[in-house]
Amino acid sequence: xxxxxxxxxxxxxxxxxxxxxxxxxxVAVDRLDLxxxxxxxxxxxxxxxAGKTTTIRMLTTLLPATSGSAEVAGFxxxxxxxxxxxxxxxxxxxxxxxxALTGRENLVxxxxxxxxxxxxxxERVEQALAxxxxxDAADSLVRxxxxxxxxxxxxAQSMLHRPAVLFLDEPTVxxxxxxxxxxxxxxxxxxxQLGTSVLLTTHDMDxxxxxxxxxxxxxxxxxVVAGSPARLEADLGPDANLDDVFIRWTGGTVEHGGAYRDxxxxxxxxxxxx
Numbered sequence: 001x002x003x004x005x006x007x008x009x010x011x012x013x014x015x016x017x018x019x020x021x022x023x024x025x026x027v028a029v030d031r032l033d034l035x036x037x038x039x040x041x042x043x044x045x046x047x048x049x050a051g052k053t054t055t056i057r058m059l060t061t062l063l064p065a066t067s068g069s070a071e072v073a074g075f076x077x078x079x080x081x082x083x084x085x086x087x088x089x090x091x092x093x094x095x096x097x098x099x100a101l102t103g104r105e106n107l108v109x110x111x112x113x114x115x116x117x118x119x120x121x122x123e124r125v126e127q128a129l130a131x132x133x134x135x136d137a138a139d140s141l142v143r144x145x146x147x148x149x150x151x152x153x154x155x156a157q158s159m160l161h162r163p164a165v166l167f168l169d170e171p172t173v174x175x176x177x178x179x180x181x182x183x184x185x186x187x188x189x190x191x192x193q194l195g196t197s198v199l200l201t202t203h204d205m206d207x208x209x210x211x212x213x214x215x216x217x218x219x220x221x222x223x224v225v226a227g228s229p230a231r232l233e234a235d236l237g238p239d240a241n242l243d244d245v246f247i248r249w250t251g252g253t254v255e256h257g258g259a260y261r262d263x264x265x266x267x268x269x270x271x272x273x274x
Contacts (some may be wrong), residue, residue, distance in 0.1 A: 148179025
């Protein structure tokens, strides 16, 4: 099933057509059709193994597609992977900031890796610190940061080169409610002020309901339903919530962990985030 098309009249920054990935005969993502607009927060939901991470890995050019096509920020992921990478940010579930460096040092290093010109580098770093509310902690070691501060720093790193699309894999896993809401607020600012598109995966239905203009639920590699959270809930009945929608279309319960490896990874991340 294709995702519901955008209805907001903004430029499309991510578009896939029959995007497919198979591993040794197992189809992990099956003919995926998505369209995501500039400034939109789009949620990709599903149980572990549904194909969410495989989808993100293809769209970020980390994994080649078996068939089908996709364009990110106007460039083909297969024919123009370098151009795609220049225009995206990616924050994986596992920590990517260096705990032995300060927040400012992490950002300077990222700016150099992104190829930001020396003349602009420090200005971009200072803007990122201010935007993500980290100016006061800029010269503290990241090992002293709270979980929410680390996540905001990682998002700041991913935004230094002002990407058109930001990919987030479980952006608030392991965070307490206050930190989680702080990350949500900053993501809304990114889309509202910079027009950045955000594609995120999450198992947190409250997060998807609060943040996402539209969602797509994947099951066994296929998008089984897509649309705005409000519409999908209304389709089930006046008292339905997004948990009910998820269960209806996947035939199971909302999972917050999967196989041993998934659970171990999530717990390590939660522990490190504090």
